[in-house]
Amino acid sequence: MEKQAMKFLITAGPTREPLDPVRFLSNRSTGKMGFALAYAAVQAGHEVTLIAGPVTLESPEGVRRVDVETALEMLSAVEKNLPDADVYISCAAVADWRPATYSPVKLKKSGMDGELRLVRNPDILKTIRPQKGNRIFVGFAAETGMPEAEAKRKMLEKGLDFIVANDVTMPGAGFATDTNCVTLLFPNGEKSFLTLRSKLEIAKEIVSRIERLR
Ligand code: C5P
Numbered sequence: 227m228e229k230q231a232m233k234f235l236i237t238a239g240p241t242r243e244p245l246d247p248v249r250f251l252s253n254r255s256t257g258k259m260g261f262a263l264a265y266a267a268v269q270a271g272h273e274v275t276l277i278a279g280p281v282t283l284e285s286p287e288g289v290r291r292v293d294v295e296t297a298l299e300m301l302s303a304v305e306k307n308l309p310d311a312d313v314y315i316s317c318a319a320v321a322d323w324r325p326a327t328y329s330p331v332k333l334k335k336s337g338m339d340g341e342l343r344l345v346r347n348p349d350i351l352k353t354i355r356p357q358k359g360n361r362i363f364v365g366f367a368a369e370t371g372m373p374e375a376e377a378k379r380k381m382l383e384k385g386l387d388f389i390v391a392n393d394v395t396m397p398g399a400g401f402a403t404d405t406n407c408v409t410l411l412f413p414n415g416e417k418s419f420l421t422l423r424s425k426l427e428i429a430k431e432i433v434s435r436i437e438r439l440r
Pocket of ligand 1: 297316317320321322350351352365366367380384
């Protein structure tokens with residue numbers, strides 16, 4: 227049977243939550259895994275829109291890229307592009323919290339009291355879950371130690387077709403590395419362990435699992 231081209235929507239990288247024009251909250255995500263997924267999906271003949279937080283990576287050729295900074299901007303870019311997508315891969319490390327207020331001028335040290343009030347960012351996957359329809363949704367769960375139980379909970383809570391779980395404290399896995407070592411968990415209890423290999427190899431495997439779900 228001939229393989230059917232699909233439209234992939236992928237988020238990658240961190241989000242950055244500004245406090246004032248020079249300060250922000252963020253995390254260690256570099257976007258490498260999400261960009262590898264975008265590359266693998268294009269190589270496999272699919273159409274890709276990549277929504278990227280602030281990263282220093284070049285877009286893979288043939289990918290339509292949308293740059294965002296904050297979680298709220300990422301959410302609105304996802305909502306805008308989802309109607310046209312068959313597959314949504316949520317690879318971004320979305321900041322869970324943002325500063326409660328933004329100062330358009332640099333805050334003075336003397337005016338700060340050491341307390342930073344934060345508010346929760348929306349969970350993008352949970353927000354768009356009602357729009358899932360027959361789209362394939364894939365999530366990631368980066369944990370520090372024993373990723374499976376937490377990842378399974380997130381997969382069910384966020385209504386995913388599968389989740390990619392990894393322990394970011396393992397050597398060669400997680401943020402800023404070119405390799406990763408992950409377990410794919412499925413709602414029917416199936417598990418697939420991908421031993422340490424390049425993020426591109428992991429990405430190819432994820433894309434091929436998605437093709438088989440279709
Ligand atoms: O941060 P967490 O471990 O909950 O992330 C699990 C999945 O949920 C990831 O796929 C991530 O991209 C997604 N997520 C999201 N919106 C958030 C936080 C996480 O879509 N605010």
